Amino acid sequence: MSAAFDFSASASALPDLYVDLDGSLIATDLLDESMLRLVRDSPMSLLSLPAWLLQGKAVLKDQVASRVEVDVSTLPYRPEVLSYVREARAQGRRVVLATASDQRLADRVAKHLGVFDAVLASDGKRNLGGSKKLEAIREDAAGRDFAYLGDRHVDLQVWDGAQAAVVVSRSDALARQAAKKTALEAHIRPPATAPRRYLYAMRLHQWLKNLLVFVPLMPVLHALTLPVLVNACIAFFAFGLMASGIYILNDLLDLESDRKHKRKRFRPFAAGEISARTGLLMCAGLCLASLTISLVFMPPIFLAVLLVYLALTTGYSFFLKRRAIVDVFSLAALYTIRLAAGAAATGLPLSLWILSFSLFIFVSLALAKRYVELSGTPTEVKQMSRDRNYHPTDVQLVLAGGVAAGQMATVVLSLYLQDPQIVARYAHPMYLWAMVPLILFWIMRIWLKAVRGALHDDPVVFAARDWVSRLAVAISAVVLWAAG
Structure with a gap:
């Protein structure tokens, strides 16, 4: 962070600090996140968004904010900006949150952080962006000098009327433009992605x-x-x-x-x-x-x-992911669709035996993932109940269903290997039977890892990193080749 402002002056001589929210104090945009949350919870609301926008951005923000609950404690606050704001507050400066986000959301952020003396935000009638924000700041400052902390080119309109600028950006060009408008108090560079x-x-x-x-x-x-x-x-x-x-x-x-x-x-x-x-x-x-x-x-x-x-x-x-059990079968179907896609792309037939095997084994793996999530911390389990509609008491059902589905996959594979049409395709079909105990072992090992709390990822991702799983895949490939 570079700075060009005299902090040796008394607190009364330092200008008030007005702090932008979206992209500056937080590394996200509250309107974007609120709309995503609204569409997730109520997809039909997409039809209302154009009508709200036609009435103005302030109305859009007001309507969206009135329909969603955003947990501001989880927002990605920029630590370097938050430290700067707290330092300004410690110096006795008046610190104000000035944002184009809706008043409801801005008030929640201010209450959560506890570092702001006042909040200026959009109120459903006036969208507090650009020149409108400058007007609101001047009215609030009542003739006092003020510095403004922002992160984008639209903030140049505010810096044009400010006595100092705090630029939150990796862009040197934006900092130079701000410096042409007013004194550059500080240039905070967020980490690059x-x-x-x-x-x-x-x-x-x-x-x-x-x-x-x-x-x-x-x-x-x-x-x-x-x-x-x-x-x-x-x-x-x-x-x-x-x-x-x-x-x-x-x-x-x-x-x-x-x-x-x-x-x-x-x-x-x-x-x-x-x-x-x-x-x-x-x-x-x-x-x-x-x-x-x-x-x-x-x-x-x-x-x-x-x-x-x-x-x-x-x-x-x-x-579907918010419907218990339905989510598991949906995941299994998504895996099975990949098999159908391979058949469609190559023109090769796909046996119903393979589709059945796929259904059972992927239901088992999907349930393993849910079992791990249900075995997490109390906070994670509570979130699981809210987002996935699973409850802590479901853990035994998930365990039993997952193990049973995995064993059924092995049974289906055994029956598949006895089908005369399948046997006729291979020169040495008996070699294929080596895959039955191998897959049963692998499935039981996955569940053993899950029960012992050693399965922390998606089972498929775990298998890709696990040397035993990779060895099982290699052996299966050799068996298929030898049976050919």
């Missing part, structure tokens, strides 16, 4: 789940052709882009609950490293790229399967 955080937001590690599109190729490994392999690879890439877009949407809809989670609070959107608006653009871009690739390079049936996946996963983000 590393490119890898954008990649993390896309959940590239979750692309492992899309390897399921290659499963239909397993029975024909010895007769695999290049066009079939290329189509499977394109399907993998298209599904990866679509899944990344939906993961981003899911994160944006779960901002508040993620911030209350001991690990999820470090995700880029929850931590305020990437804005909600940027996230929505990323989501739209990734989904559009996926659909374009599918439309240009893949058979129409694959595009149809991808659209079904998009519809189901969007429904999961908005509705």
